[in-house]
Amino acid sequence: MSDRELEEFLAVHPFTADLDESQRARLAKQARLAHYQPDEYLIQEGRPADAFYLIVQGLVSIELFVPGHGPRPLQTVEGGSAVGWSWMLAPSRWEFDARALERTTAVVFDAERLRALLLEDCCLGLRLVQRLLFLVTERLRAARLQLLDLYGPPRER
Amino acid sequence: MVKAAITTPAATNPFIPFPFVVMSRRRETRDTVTLRLRPLRNVRLLAQPGQFMMLSVIGVGEVPISVSGLPRRPGELEHTIRAVGSVTRHLVALRPGDYIGVRGPFGTSWPLQLAHGQDVLLIAGGLGFAPLRSALLSILRERWRYRQVIALYGARSPTDLLYRRDLSRWQQRPDLVLRMTVDHPDQYWRGQVGVVPNLIRQVAAFFEPANTIAMICGPEIMMRFTIRELQKHGVPDEHIFLSLERNMQCAIGLCGHCQLGPFFLCKDGPVLPYSRLAPFSDIREF
Known part of the structure; x- marks a missing residue:
């Protein structure tokens, strides 16, 4: 896949669509396109957080493996969203699993090269950090609402 | 005879x-x-x-x-x-x-006539799917009157999903966009996990916000976050309709048990546009 084709994916993905063309071109140089089959892991807990994923198409389950119970899905992420921010923060290890539930396509950034790019281009760095913060806020809000168990019978809430 | x-x-x-x-x-x-x-x-x-x-x-x-x-x-x-x-x-x-x-x-009914010629977004949480099911059945019976029809449904778990036979039939319809999510999946669930407002972004490409009528029913906190998400996408307040549940007793606007601000929800509601409710939305018990 050429940088040009990757740029086209970045131009339509909500995470990167409103970046400058030159910023998207720089990002494309750090990226590759990857395909995942159902049940294939993008991320596994405890392993080095060495990549950042923009989901283009498909469905990914963010989950924890509970011994005796198997994978416990916490949230799912569809095309148009992003997966993984542990690469931003030391010690850069994944804290959850991310598993494709259906055939999934993602733009995958190499974390080390991406970190270097963001340090070199602070303007792009700020814009990506803002987007990641938005993503974290969204996931946190969703997790808080799930905790409320809104649909349960009144006496069980 | x-x-x-x-x-x-x-x-x-x-x-x-x-x-x-x-x-x-x-x-x-x-x-x-x-x-x-x-x-x-x-x-x-x-x-x-x-x-x-x-x-x-x-x-x-x-x-x-x-x-x-x-x-x-x-x-x-x-x-x-x-x-x-x-x-x-x-x-x-x-x-x-x-x-x-x-x-x-x-009480009042869903604004089905107002939705003629518009995109329709039905958003249900939990048992809130019940009042919206009748709207969806009515819309599907006269499908030609509406543009895009999108139904979003969130439940506690897969076993808490209502109308499972309808849902599997509706999933096959090419003229209906149906998305479901659950808060707590079981081991057999292969669908989405998360809250209903998150689904709105996923279907944003299917509706034109200015020409969309949204109908929402579910727990009030779910409706609050859903309204915010619709507003972010540009759906006007007067196009957002909620069904509110209160302690209806006489049902004809006499006893006052279902009063919410200036409204008796049994006769002014239960379905009201958010544009009329918004002035009271900062009341904590709203």
Whole structure:
């Protein structure tokens, strides 16, 4: 896949669509396109957080493996969203699993090269950090609402 | 033979229930059933999607329950009921052939005519899918009147999903965008996990915000976050309609038990546009 084709994916993905063309071109140089089959892991807990994923198409389950119970899905992420921010923060290890539930396509950034790019281009760095913060806020809000168990019978809430 | 005259509620005392018989009972979840009711007398209580009826069990009490289906025969009613209190526990335990009292219909209905020629977004959480099911059935019956039709539904778990037979049928329809999500999946669930407002972004490409009528029903916190998400996407407040649940008792705007600000939800609601409710949205008990 050429940088040009990757740029086209970045131009339509909500995470990167409103970046400058030159910023998207720089990002494309750090990226590759990857395909995942159902049940294939993008991320596994405890392993080095060495990549950042923009989901283009498909469905990914963010989950924890509970011994005796198997994978416990916490949230799912569809095309148009992003997966993984542990690469931003030391010690850069994944804290959850991310598993494709259906055939999934993602733009995958190499974390080390991406970190270097963001340090070199602070303007792009700020814009990506803002987007990641938005993503974290969204996931946190969703997790808080799930905790409320809104649909349960009144006496069980 | 002389045909019996049809009685309509307008000609009667609104406090007196009509006797109905349970025609069928379908278990939806462990605590929720759908009852199909037929009037014992030649009476037509013509309920519109979004309106509610007062269902009574003799000697136990009366509760407001929205209509959840369309009549298969004139005069029939369909209601989905969850056992949460003494009256609803009795209603859920009813069997075909049992009798109940019914009065109504009461309140406002979903703005189906306003939605003609528009994109329609139906957003339901939990048991809130019941009042929206009747709207969706009505829309699908006259599908040609609407542009995109999108239904978003969130439930606690896969076993808490209502109308599973309908859902699997609707998933096959090319003229309906249906997305479901659950908060707590089981090991067999391969669908989405998360909250309903997140689904709106996923279907944003399917609707034009300025030409969309959104109808929402669910727990009020879910509706609050859903409204914010719709606003972010540019759906005008006057195009967002909510169904609000309160303690309806008289159902005709006399007793005041269901008062919310200047509204008696039994007659001004339960369906109201958010543009009318927004001035009161900073009241904590709203």
